[in-house]
Amino acid sequence: MGKNDRMERRERADAARNRQAILRAAEELLRRHPPEQVSIERVAAAAGVGKGTVFHRFGSRAGLMVELMAERARELEQAIATGPPPLGPGAEPVDRLVAFFTAVALLASRNGNLMAAHEHAMVTRKAAETPREANPIYLYWHGHVSGLIAEARPEVDAELIAHMLLGTLHMEPIASRLRAGEHERLAAAFATLVRGLLDRGALGGG
Structure with missing residues (x-):
C-alpha cells in the first residue's frame, strides 16, 4: 500500500469520526436545549471541530x-x-x-x-x-x-x-x-x- 493510499484511508477515517462526533454533539445538545438554541457554532464546539467542518459535512x-x-x-x-x-x-x-x-x-x-x-x-x-x-x-x-x-x-x-x-x-x-x-x-x-x-x-x- 502506497503512501497516498494510507493518507486517503486516514482522511476517510478522520472524516467518518468527525461526522459521528458532530451527529452525537447535535443530538446531545437537542436533548438539553430547544432547537432554536442549537446552532452550528454550538455543535462544532461540542464536537471539537471547526465550524467549517460542520458546513463541509452537512451544508x-x-x-x-x-x-x-x-x-x-x-x-x-x-x-x-x-x-x-x-x-x-x-x-x-x-x-x-x-x-x-x-x-x-x-x-x-x-x-x-x-x-x-x-x-x-x-x-x-x-x-x-x-x-x-x-x-x-x-x-x-x-x-x-x-x-x-x-x-x-x-x-x-x-x-x-x-x-x-x-x-x-x-x-x-x-x-x-x-x-x-x-x-x-x-x-x-x-x-x-x-x-x-x-x-x-x-x-x-x-
Missing part, C-alpha cells in the same frame, strides 16, 4: 438536522427489515403495526426536539420545497404501514388509511404529549386504534 444547519433524523430513522428501518418480531418480519400484520407505532412513539419521545428541528428544516430548506409526504423517511414509513394494512385488510383503502394514521403524529395534541415523554400512553392509544381497525373489522368490508 447547513438544516442539512445537519435532516441527516441526524435520517440516522435515527435508518436504525428503525433496519429493525423493521431484519430485526426480531413483532417489529421485524415473522409476526401478524396487526402486531407488526402496533410494534411500529410503539417504536415511533418512543423515537419521537426521546428525540422530540430533533423531530421538531427536522420538521422545521424540511419546511424551510430552499432546495426542499416539497410536501412532507415526499420526505424519504415518511415514504418508507407510509409504505410499511400501508403494506401491513393491505395484508391484513386487502379490501380497504390502505394507502389513505396509512396517511391518516401517520398524520396524527404531527397533530399538536399528539406531538406535545410525545415531547412530554408520554410515549407509553400514545403507544397504547395507537394499539387500541390499530387493533380496532384491523382486528374487529371496524372498517368497511368486514
Whole structure:
C-alpha cells in the first residue's frame, strides 16, 4: 500500500469520526436545549471541530438536522427489515403495526426536539420545497404501514388509511404529549386504534 493510499484511508477515517462526533454533539445538545438554541457554532464546539467542518459535512444547519433524523430513522428501518418480531418480519400484520407505532412513539419521545428541528428544516430548506409526504423517511414509513394494512385488510383503502394514521403524529395534541415523554400512553392509544381497525373489522368490508 502506497503512501497516498494510507493518507486517503486516514482522511476517510478522520472524516467518518468527525461526522459521528458532530451527529452525537447535535443530538446531545437537542436533548438539553430547544432547537432554536442549537446552532452550528454550538455543535462544532461540542464536537471539537471547526465550524467549517460542520458546513463541509452537512451544508447547513438544516442539512445537519435532516441527516441526524435520517440516522435515527435508518436504525428503525433496519429493525423493521431484519430485526426480531413483532417489529421485524415473522409476526401478524396487526402486531407488526402496533410494534411500529410503539417504536415511533418512543423515537419521537426521546428525540422530540430533533423531530421538531427536522420538521422545521424540511419546511424551510430552499432546495426542499416539497410536501412532507415526499420526505424519504415518511415514504418508507407510509409504505410499511400501508403494506401491513393491505395484508391484513386487502379490501380497504390502505394507502389513505396509512396517511391518516401517520398524520396524527404531527397533530399538536399528539406531538406535545410525545415531547412530554408520554410515549407509553400514545403507544397504547395507537394499539387500541390499530387493533380496532384491523382486528374487529371496524372498517368497511368486514
